[in-house]
Amino acid sequence: MRFLKTYFFFFFVFSLTSIFSQSLGDFRSVNDGLWTNPASWEYFNGSTWVSPPANTNYPGDGVVTANDVVIANGTNISLGSNIAGAINSVTIGDETGTAVIETLTITNTSFLNTTNFTIAYDGLLFFSANKTFSLPAGTNFIVESPNPDGLVLGTDHGLYTQYASCSASKTIKIGSSEYATCNGGGGGSSGNETFDQVNNSGGNLTVSPTYTAPPCINQTLNLFANPGGTEHDASTTFSWTVTPPVGAVYMLSGENPTDTPTTTGIYIYEVTATSGSISNTNSVSVEIISCNKTVITNRRITYRVKK
Incomplete structure (x- = not known):
């Protein structure tokens, strides 16, 4: 497991x-x-x-x-x-x-x-x-x-x-x-x-990115910037840089975007919050795994095995 x-x-x-x-x-x-x-x-x-x-x-x-x-x-x-x-x-x-x-x-x-x-x-x-x-x-x-x-x-x-x-x-x-x-x-x-x-x-501007499961290939991953600080307000903007285990880096936008990882391995999600001339960057790293199930049949008994 x-x-x-x-x-x-x-x-x-x-x-x-x-x-x-x-x-x-x-x-x-x-x-x-x-x-x-x-x-x-x-x-x-x-x-x-x-x-x-x-x-x-x-x-x-x-x-x-x-x-x-x-x-x-x-x-x-x-x-x-x-x-x-x-x-x-x-x-x-x-x-x-x-x-x-x-x-x-x-x-x-x-x-x-x-x-x-x-x-x-x-x-x-x-x-x-x-x-x-x-x-x-x-x-x-x-x-x-x-x-x-x-x-x-x-x-x-x-x-x-x-x-x-x-x-x-x-x-x-x-x-x-x-x-x-x-x-x-x-x-x-x-x-x-x-x-x-x-x-x-926590200072004038902070972000503490998190995510919610499942961290499964080809399934939706919900991301959260969790901004804070005395300068955080409705005008704060957010940009995400995603570094997959293979392939090109790509971008996401918004405070709480979603992603659909297409490869197993470590993804790094880095978010930058900007408010006026102040910016703050943090990142969270997520291991994406295969959550597919393989069906194995032995006579009249069927087993479902999670990889």
């Missing part, structure tokens, strides 16, 4: 699996300290983790291209300046468990030049001062839910909200617009999100 195997790939424009599969140019934190302190970081040179290359101080200094940056190893990295060099992604938390939390602490007005910013389920974004933290326009801002359970959102991980004075002075900007403040107040023309709202929504 063959069993259904389902694999979820969390991608958010960038894939979170990159935390565990290193690429040339990745950085990870190894010591508490300032973002701009070389001793805070290690660099992946294509084969192993080493100290940052000569003349390189930190990820985003513009000397060496920074790929994916992870605040890891239970460290607390302090950010109080503008990091202008382009960074593919920044993730707070290394997803190794909930016993140790990784923290990015905003100590002064600061900027990170990345459009992929994630607070993992074991990461915390903390403001130690009433300052503004900025990201480029179009940044996808993600807050993962606790997994495994046991952490309190807003206290142990996510955006910290348990300040004695949770005011509009603690601000997150995306592009030129205020996205969120601790209490939702401030200069946003249509009002800002609170840190609690961002935590509870």
